[in-house]
Amino acid sequence: MGQVRCVLDWLPPWLAKWKREAIRDHQRYNSKFEQMFSSAKDASGRKNNLASGICATVLKPGARHNLSDHELAWLAATLFTAGYETSSNTLTWSMYFMILFPEIQARAQEQLDQVVGKSRLPTFADAKHLPYIWAIIKEMLRWRPPLPIGIPHATVADDYYEGYFIPKNSIVIPNIWSINRDPEGYDDRIEDFYPERYLDCDGNLKDALDEGHFAFGFGHRSCVGRHVANNTLFVDIATILWAMKIEPVKDAHGKSIVPSIDDERTDGITLHPPNCQFTCTPRFDEVDMILQQARDDILKSMRYLQE
DSSP states (O other): OHHHHHHHHTSOGGGOHHHHHHHHHHHHHHHHHHHHHHHHHHHHTSTTOOOOSHHHHHTSTTOSTTOOHHHHHHHHHHHHHHHHHHHHHHHHHHHHHHHHOHHHHHHHHHHHHHHTOSSSOOOGGGGGGOHHHHHHHHHHHHHSOSOSBOOOEEOSSOEEETTEEEOTTOEEOOBHHHHTTOTTTSOSOTTSOOGGGGBOTTSSBSOTTOOSSOTTOOGGGSOTTHHHHHHHHHHHHHHHHHHEEEEEOBOTTSOBOOOOGGGOEESSSSEEOOOOOEEEEESSTTHHHHHHHHHHHHHHHHHHHHO
């Protein structure tokens, strides 16, 4: 196999379609990433700019770590794309779960009404008072992790695991799907979507610091953006459930159409929910007005930062 790879390495692009595609994609992504980073750099240089984020952080004096603008552009883009795909995928799963388990949606909305009410949107300040939302997020990432097969790791030394010898520099690919279903770590409802597994008898989280799953990996190489991902999922899911009732579409006979969980799809890396249709209706009359006001406030803040 090593000799085959060596021969392929020497093929010119005009004989290797994959090389032409790789060169084309690299040029396209490189142009886009450098353009976006340049815009962020220009914005951070304005004296009244208060923006924060990875670009603003690495552009501070002493924070560049001798990296060029080209390298910083790819650093920022890598962090963004790694978080974007997995977070958006989990949000898509959340919509499917709400039509698959309407009783879970109803319980979450009952807690939102008790804690948040109907006069404002949920905020991060509500996080510690909404344990059921957190339990849903933990169970989503356990039951259907965005990446069922984890990111490859390499062993730094010879090792043994349950009688198996693993040589140094071996590529190890963790089976997140299997680990999240370890009977020693979970109860006998492993294959059920059961957020209550994370709650005590009083409805509080058993351990707020424990992820309760391995979707973010583990050890020193666990996902560095897990806190951002968790907070993003919390505020997004809490807002969606606060604002609307999510229901499956109905057929000509009035029967709900909910595709089987067995119809889930994969693009080879990421696990996607089945294709399905659903309806979203406001839960109360003031929803549209409150959401519009929040949108206007955000746009106003963005215009201020760009001045």
